[in-house]
Structures are given as C-alpha cells and as structure tokens.
Amino acid sequence: MSTINALQCRECGRAYEPRAVHVCEFCFGPLEVQFDYQAIRDRISRESIAAGPQTLWRYADLLPVESGWDPTWPVGLTPLQRAHNLGERLGLNRLYIKNDTVNPSFSFKDRVVAVAVAKARELGFETFACASTGNLAGAVAAAGARHGMDTYVFLPADIELGKVRGAAVYGARIVAVDGTYDELNRLCSEIADLYEWAFCNINVRPYYAEGSKTLAFETVEQLGWQAPDHIVAPIASGSLYTKIGKGLRELVDVGLLDEQHTRIHGAQGDGCAPVAEAFARDSMTYRAVRTPQTIAKSLAIGNPADGFYALKLAKECEGVIDAVSDAEIVDGIRLLAETEGVFAETAGGVTVGVLKHLVENGEIGPDDLTVALITGNGLKTQEAIDSQTADSFAVKPTVTSFEQVLADRGVYVTA
Amino acid sequence: MPTVRIPTPLRSLTGGESRVDVAADTVGALVQQLEADYPGMAERLLDADGELRRFVNIYVDGDDIRFKDGFDTALDGVGEVSIVPSVAGG
Numbered sequence: 001m002s003t004i005n006a007l008q009c010r011e012c013g014r015a016y017e018p019r020a021v022h023v024c025e026f027c028f029g030p031l032e033v034q035f036d037y038q039a040i041r042d043r044i045s046r047e048s049i050a051a052g053p054q055t056l057w058r059y060a061d062l063l064p065v066e067s068g069w070d071p072t073w074p075v076g077l078t079p080l081q082r083a084h085n086l087g088e089r090l091g092l093n094r095l096y097i098k099n100d101t102v103n104p105s106f107s108f109k110d111r112v113v114a115v116a117v118a119k120a121r122e123l124g125f126e127t128f129a130c131a132s133t134g135n136l137a138g139a140v141a142a143a144g145a146r147h148g149m150d151t152y153v154f155l156p157a158d159i160e161l162g163k164v165r166g167a168a169v170y171g172a173r174i175v176a177v178d179g180t181y182d183e184l185n186r187l188c189s190e191i192a193d194l195y196e197w198a199f200c201n202i203n204v205r206p207y208y209a210e211g212s213k214t215l216a217f218e219t220v221e222q223l224g225w226q227a228p229d230h231i232v233a234p235i236a237s238g239s240l241y242t243k244i245g246k247g248l249r250e251l252v253d254v255g256l257l258d259e260q261h262t263r264i265h266g267a268q269g270d271g272c273a274p275v276a277e278a279f280a281r282d283s284m285t286y287r288a289v290r291t292p293q294t295i296a297k298s299l300a301i302g303n304p305a306d307g308f309y310a311l312k313l314a315k316e317c318e319g320v321i322d323a324v325s326d327a328e329i330v331d332g333i334r335l336l337a338e339t340e341g342v343f344a345e346t347a348g349g350v351t352v353g354v355l356k357h358l359v360e361n362g363e364i365g366p367d368d369l370t371v372a373l374i375t376g377n378g379l380k381t382q383e384a385i386d387s388q389t390a391d392s393f394a395v396k397p398t399v400t401s402f403e404q405v406l407a408d409r410g411v412y413v414t415a
Numbered sequence: 416m417p418t419v420r421i422p423t424p425l426r427s428l429t430g431g432e433s434r435v436d437v438a439a440d441t442v443g444a445l446v447q448q449l450e451a452d453y454p455g456m457a458e459r460l461l462d463a464d465g466e467l468r469r470f471v472n473i474y475v476d477g478d479d480i481r482f483k484d485g486f487d488t489a490l491d492g493v494g495e496v497s498i499v500p501s502v503a504g505g
Contacts, residue, residue, distance in 0.1 A: 011469065025424040026459060028470040028500040183477075186499055193423055290482050303479075305501050308469060 003040050004064050007031040007206050010309065018064070020123055020203040030305060031206045033064040037253040044254055046225060056111055056214040062250055063214075064207045068121035073146055075114040076214050078102050080222035080371070085339035086352075090359050094369045096228075098219055099342055104146075105166075106377035107298075107345070108240065109139035112211035113200060117143040119207040120198035126150060130200040131188040133181055134163055134298045135345075135376055140200055141172035152197070154188050156181055166380070212240045216247030219371050220257065227251070227260035229368040232355045234347040234375055235266040235275050235321065236299040238306030244373075245313040265363070266310060266321035267354035269294030269346070273323035275307045284311050295326045295384045296346040298376060320363055324353030330385055332356070333378060343378030351375075417475075417490055419449065420497040428453040437496075442473060443486030445496060460498070470501040 006015040011029025022031055044061045052058030056076025057069055079099045087095035103110035113136070120128050129152040130140040137153045144151025151172040155164065156179065168174050177184040185201075192199045200208050220227050227248055235241045244264050251257040268276045271294030278286040286307040292300035304310070314321050324332070332352030337343050344352070355372050358364045378385075393409070395401045406413060416438045421429050429435055437452065439445035450457035462468050473480045474497040480488045490496070 023424070023470065023500045027468050028424065028459075029468075030470065030501075186497075189500070288479075288481060303501070305470075 003036050003061065005034040005036050008034045020125070020198065022203050022205045033206050033210055035062070035064070035250075037250070041254045044256065046221075046256060049221065049256075056114060056211070056218070059214055059217045062217065062247075062254070063115055064210050065115060065118040066122055067118075069114070069118035070147065073104070073114060073143070075103055075110045077218060080219060081340065081342070083340050083372075086336060089335065089339055090356055091366055092359060092364065092370055093367050096219075096223075096369075096371045097336070097340065097342065098215060098371055098373045100215070100373065100375050101342065101344060101348075101377035103139075105135070105138040105142040106380060107135040107139065108212070108215065108373075108375040109135040110143070111214050112208045113139040113143045115211035116140075116198070116200045116204050116208035117147050117149065119204050120149070121147065123198070123204075125196070125198035127152065127195070127197040128200070129154065129188070129191075129197050131181075131185045131202070132167075133159060135380065136200065137163060137167040137172075138170075138380075141167040141170035144172055145170040154184055156184055160383075162380070209239050209243055212243035213247030213250065215240070215373060216244045217251065220248070220251055220260075223369070223371075225257065226369070227257060227262045228371045229261075230263050230265060230358070230364050230370040231373065232265045232267060232351050232358065232370070233373045234296075234299055234351050235268050235304070235310055236301045236347075237304045238266075238275060238310035240373075240375070241266050242306050242309045242313050245317060262317065263363075264313065264317050264319045265354065265358055266314060266319060267350045268321070268323045269296035269299055269329060269350050270323040270325050272296070272300040272302060274302065275304055275310050276321045276323040278307070278311055279314060279321035284308060286311070294329075294346075295381075296329055296350050297381070298345060298347050299350060320358060320361075322354045322357050324350055324357065328353040328356075333385060336374070337378070342374060344374045345376035345378050345381040346384050347376050348374040348378070349384075417445070417493045417496045419445070420495060420499075422498055422500060424500070425456065425459060425498065428455050428459070439490055441486065441490060442475065442480050442488045442496070445490065446486070472499045472501060473497070474499060 004018045008015050009024035009029040012027045049058050053071035057071040081097050083095045083097045100108040128144045128149040130136050131154045153167045153172045154175045157176040192203045198204050233241050248260045272289050272292030274286040274289050289302035292302050329349035332349035336352050393405045395405050416436050418434050437448050439448050
C-alpha cells in the first residue's frame with residue numbers, strides 16, 4: 001500500500017503523479033513528496049521502529065520508497081554521542097553530537113542517496129548518476145556499486161584529485177566537464193531528459209531529499225523519544241535544514257511524539273552565506289553569491305534552491321541562521337577533534353562555530369538539550385587544516401635525542 | 416537577434432520548438448515578445464508582481480540576469496538567451 005499521496009509543487013501547489021519529475025511544469029517550483037500520514041499513523045509505532053533494521057530503513061514507513069531498498073547497506077543509525085568535553089568548553093551541560101562521519105562514504109549524503117537509489121530501482125532505472133563537487137559523488141558511486149547499477153558522476157574538470165579518487169574507486173564512470181558547476185548542472189538536467197537516467201539531485205530529487213529526515217528521526221529516538229530544545233545543522237542548498245523541520249513535524253503527525261518545539265539553527269561559512277545574510281537582514285529574499293569564497297566547499301552553494309524555505313522554517317521554529325569565518329571553521333574542527341575525538345569536515349567546523357556563537361549570544365542556555373549535526377568526515381577536507389597541523393617533534397631514533405627535543409621545548413616527562 | 420533556448424516544460428507553448436528567435440533590445444522586452452508570439456509564456460516565467468519566478472533563471476550568453484541588470488539587461492550583440500529551471504545542488 002502506497003503511503004505517498006502525490007508530488008506537490010511547493011510554489012503553486014499543483015499535484016503530480018509520483019514519477020521521476022522534480023520541477024513543476026507550470027512554474028518550475030520544486031516538487032515535494034506528500035505522504036498519507038493517517039495511513040502511516042495506523043501502521044507505525046515506537047515498537048515497530050525498534051524492531052526494524054539497524055539502518056535508516058527502520059523508518060521506511062516515512063520514506064517515499066515502496067521497494068528496492070537494501071536494509072543491510074549500513075547507512076544511518078549513526079551514533080548520537082554525549083559530548084561532555086565539548087559541552088564543558090562551550091558551557092553546555094546537555095550537548096550531543098550526531099556523528100554522521102561514519103556512514104559508508106563518510107557523510108550524511110549516504111542517507112539521501114540510499115533513498116534515491118532505492119527509488120531509482122523501483123522506477124526501473126538502470127543508470128544512477130549525479131552532478132557533484134564533493135560528498136554526493138562518493139555517496140552515489142558507493143551506492144551504485146553496492147546496488148549493481150551503472151553509475152556516472154559528473155564533476156567539474158578542475159576538481160581536486162581526492163574527490164575524483166573517492167568516486168572512481170567504486171567503479172563509477174567519472175565525467176569531467178569543462179565548465180562551471182552551474183553549466184555542469186544544466187548539462188545534467190538535459191542528459192536526464194534524453195537518456196532516462198536517474199539523477200540524484202535532478203529527476204529523483206524529491207525522493208532523495210526525504211532521506212535527510214532520518215537525521216531528525218534518529219536523534220529523537222536516540223534521545224529516548226524526546227525532541228531536543230535545539231538542533232544546529234549546516235546549510236548549503238538548505239535541503240537538509242528544511243527536512244529536519246519536516247522530520248520533526250512528521251513525528252508528531254504520525255503520533256510518535258506528542259509535541260515538539262525544537263529550535264532548528266542553521267550554519268554557513270561567511271564566504272558563502274546567502275541564507276545567513278538574508279536572515280540577518282530579516283528578509284525572506286536571499287541574494288545569490290556569485291563567487292563563493294569559503295573553505296567549507298561542501299556548503300558553497302551560491303544560489304541555494306531551498307534558501308527561501310530555510311528562512312521560512314527559521315521564522316516558524318525561532319531558529320537562528322548564522323555564519324562563521326574560515327578561521328572559526330578551522331577552530332571548530334580542531335575543538336571538536338580535541339575534545340571529542342571526532343574529526344569532522346569543514347561543514348562540521350561551521351556547525352561547531354555557529355554553536356559557539358549561539359551559546360555566547362545567549363540563544364542556547366546551559367541546560368538546554370542541544371544536538372549538533374556533524375555531517376561529514378574530516379579526512380575528506382584535510383587541506384583545510386594543512387597549515388594548522390599539530391606540533392611534530394623530529395628526532396633521531398634514540399631516547400637521548402627524544403629527551404633532548406622534549407627539553408628544548410620545555411617539556412619534562414618523569415620516566 | 417538572439418536565439419532563445421526553450422526548456423522542455425515550455426515547449427508545449429512553442430509547438431515543440433527548443434530554440435526560437437526573438438527580436439528585442441532588453442530581457443524585459445524579450446519576455447513581452449515571447450508572450451506575444453507564444454501566448455501563456457509570461458505567466459509561466461513571471462509571478463503575480465511581474466517579477467521573475469523564484470525558480471526560473473534567464474541566462475544571457477551564459478550570465479544570469481540576476482547578476483546583471485535584471486529585465487533591463489541589454490541584448491546588443493547577444494547570441495543566446497537561455498531559460499533554465501533552477502537545479503538544486505548536491
């Protein structure tokens with residue numbers, strides 16, 4: 001039995017059959033999955049979820065896929081870690097981090113891609129593809145390999161070699177496009193029409209985007225079925241941020257929570273912060289950033305498709321959308337690593353940096369139940385901290401040399 | 416006279432044509448001329464206030480008019496105008 005009512009345009013409200021379409025044919029607005037919450041309410045319970053797989057598919061009833069998923073592909077249900085040390089440094093007594101660095105390809109993109117690949121199979125597609133500059137490429141390549149699909153990843157030709165390797169190793173075909181990311185995206189939307197391929201971020205995007213809700217579902221379940229007072233999430237296109245809001249609302253709609261009043265806060269790097277900038281002006285209209293300049297490259301979307309909806313959600317839930325500098329991003333990465341042993345990519349540094357601002361500004365109180373979403377692994381963006389590597393001691397292979405170096409640095413160790 | 420690239424959802428208005436030639440001095444005039452040639456085009460591109468719809472982009476030789484002069488963007492010497500739905504990044 002389908003729990004999807006339709007795809008509905010978020011701009012003009014026109015409804016469409018749930019096929020591989022992503023924009024409204026009338027006004028080009030984005031389409032979103034509308035569920036039959038009454039039907040879901042009748043079949044879902046905290047117990048049915050607890051009895052489900054140890055992956056995001058324990059929430060299959062709230063995901064827009066009827067079949068085609070692999071519940072053993074270990075995506076989601078990542079650790080919600082109590083962050084005592086980081087909390088102490090920031091002045092928070094009840095801080096947790098949702099550690100999404102440990103997904104199969106080391107970022108939260110595995111969640112959205114797991115849903116996209118399942119839907120692509122269900123709709124009969126044999127080729128799976130995406131346009132990407134980073135995390136999405138690796139996630140699509142890994143999922144394509146696991147699910148036995150032909151996989152194409154379109155990247156700008158000048159992309160870092162590490163990102164090419166991180167997708168090529170899974171056997172994906174890498175298409176290096178001589179053009180900007182924008183031109184590449186336009187090419188991909190034409191290819192999606194011509195070749196009938198499933199493109200994650202294009203024709204199956206409405207389904208793909210729903211995967212982000214599982215971060216909210218898991219957070220609430222792992223807190224013992226309570227919604228936190230605050231969630232801090234990074235913002236690139238604004239899709240993850242807005243789906244956290246949708247996920248929390250759905251838990252109430254289907255009777256898994258009585259109520260929720262979570263303030264959802266958004267984080268951007270100040271070299272590409274169109275949503276934070278509009279928030280600061282108290283405007284619902286962001287100004288697109290033509291040339292992003294931030295080390296948080298995975299967040300550097302100058303024209304964020306869900307920017308308007310992110311601003312709308314922030315208003316509704318009394319969230320704050322803020323931005324931090326490159327230096328604060330690096331500080332955030334180091335602070336998280338040094339206090340909690342978690343190495344986050346630059347987006348995690350952005351989140352920690354904004355969390356710090358929110359505490360300093362009094363938006364988050366010391367006893368508020370707070371969750372920071374750490375969405376990607378630091379090994380992906382090591383260049384960001386190249387100039388910040390820890391002090392290393394060069395020594396000869398003798399104890400004398402070692403102790404001499406320690407003494408030179410003023411470090412005395414009692415043997 | 417610039418050639419306008421028509422995206423798939425709007426080709427029902429152009430009789431299936433993916434490229435049409437339109438004589439106009441500015442992007443604003445071009446939109447009006449498109450409406451005259453292919454009635455129904457304007458409401459697809461413009462919102463109730465006459466502004467470009469939030470998820471519609473117009474490129475003039477590859478440059479987004481939002482980064483130029485909007486509807487006042489001049490079309491002197493322009494070869495191609497593209498109408499492109501927003502594509503969300505990943």
